[in-house]
Amino acid sequence: MSHIATRRDFIRRTLKIGAVATAGVAGAAGVASLRPQPLFAETPKTFEWPWPYTKLDPEMGRKLGHDSYWSGKGCSYAGFHGIAGLLREAVGEPYTSLPSEIMIYGHGGGVGWGVLCGAINGPAALISLVCEKKVTDVLVSELFGWYTQTPLPTDLANQYGVEKKYGVNKFDQAIPACASGSPLCHVSSSTWCNENGEEITCLQRMERCARLTGDSVAHAIQLLNAHFDGTFKSTFVMPESTATCNSCHGANGEKVDALTKMNCLQCHEDHNKS
Numbered sequence: 462m463s464h465i466a467t468r469r470d471f472i473r474r475t476l477k478i479g480a481v482a483t484a485g486v487a488g489a490a491g492v493a494s495l496r497p498q499p500l501f502a503e504t505p506k507t508f509e510w511p512w513p514y515t516k517l518d519p520e521m522g523r524k525l526g527h528d529s530y531w532s533g534k535g536c537s538y539a540g541f542h543g544i545a546g547l548l549r550e551a552v553g554e555p556y557t558s559l560p561s562e563i564m565i566y567g568h569g570g571g572v573g574w575g576v577l578c579g580a581i582n583g584p585a586a587l588i589s590l591v592c593e594k595k596v597t598d599v600l601v602s603e604l605f606g607w608y609t610q611t612p613l614p615t616d617l618a619n620q621y622g623v624e625k626k627y628g629v630n631k632f633d634q635a636i637p638a639c640a641s642g643s644p645l646c647h648v649s650s651s652t653w654c655n656e657n658g659e660e661i662t663c664l665q666r667m668e669r670c671a672r673l674t675g676d677s678v679a680h681a682i683q684l685l686n687a688h689f690d691g692t693f694k695s696t697f698v699m700p701e702s703t704a705t706c707n708s709c710h711g712a713n714g715e716k717v718d719a720l721t722k723m724n725c726l727q728c729h730e731d732h733n734k735s
């Protein structure tokens with residue numbers, strides 16, 4: 462194929478894309494048609510951050526979060542959609558135009574890297590969408606802290622499972638709860654498997670993730686509701702050992718070289734003990 466033919470082919474294809482992009486308004490205008498055409502198009506409405514929030518029902522979120530886990534789009538999508546889906550109903554735009562699929566990458570702790578648990582990654586993103594940074598920092602830290610210390614799934618999540626109250630009921634028994642001490646996907650799921658002698662690929666482990674996704678959605682909604690009601694109070698208390706390590710290694714310590722709120726002893730020895 463000659464150079465010119467290839468080039469022509471390219472232009473033809475470009476025009477086609479341009480025509481689609483502007484709904485055929487100015488398809489013949491060449492490359493300029495790639496730009497949005499203000500002539501007939503309505504000026505798109507823009508929404509300033511933070512986006513509007515309205516109080517939601519945590520139990521609807523617990524169920525939607527759980528069921529969305531089984532959508533095939535992963536835990537992080539589910540954690541986000543558990544709240545965003547309710548806001549679509551309650552508020553409409555801009556939520557109607559925001560695909561919850563933006564959070565797909567978070568599944569398996571980041572496309573299977575086992576890092577930040579997607580069940581809290583999703584709701585944390587939603588919190589950042591509706592709260593100023595200062596508030597986000599507080600609420601998300603509270604959510605992560607709660608996740609590390611709460612035996613998951615909660616009794617309520619198990620009860621819905623046993624009573625088949627979810628929209629998707631893959632497993633109708635209670636799942637042993639486990640507090641992993643970590644916001645890491647890998648630590649959470651492997652600790653649960655160790656404690657229960659289960660394989661990480663088993664249905665119960667997946668249903669645990671589904672239920673704790675619902676739990677995380679419900680908890681995030683409770684935090685948001687409380688914040689917007691002006692009644693939020695932090696209840697997370699960092700383990701004493703971690704606080705001690707941080708008193709030297711953390712932001713205000715004598716040897717500032719570790720900026721994390723994770724439980725140090727899951728990965729390090731205590732060098733002050735021997």
Ligand code: HEC
Nearest residue numbers: 702703705706707708709710716725726729730731732733
């Ligand atoms: C009283 C202050 C203090 C406390 C408390 C403390 N550290 Fe340290 N830590 C230090 C200092 C100072 C060093 C550097 C020692 C050296 O270089 O020999 C150090 C070194 C380390 C190192 C090795 C890194 C390096 O630079 O060689 C690790 C890892 C570490 N600490 C983790 C912890 C953990 C985990 C805890 C809590 C269980 C903890 N530390 C508590 C002061 C402290």
Ligand code: HEC
Nearest residue numbers: 703706707710711718719721722723724725726727728729
């Ligand atoms: C998920 C595992 C994990 C957790 C949790 C964790 N660390 Fe680490 N940390 C590491 C790894 C891996 C390194 C790099 C290898 C090393 O130095 O041991 C490291 C390095 C360090 C170092 C050495 C830094 C340097 O400059 O040499 C310090 C100090 C340290 N961590 C302190 C802490 C403290 C304090 C906490 C808790 C507040 C903590 N770590 C939590 C895994 C972890």
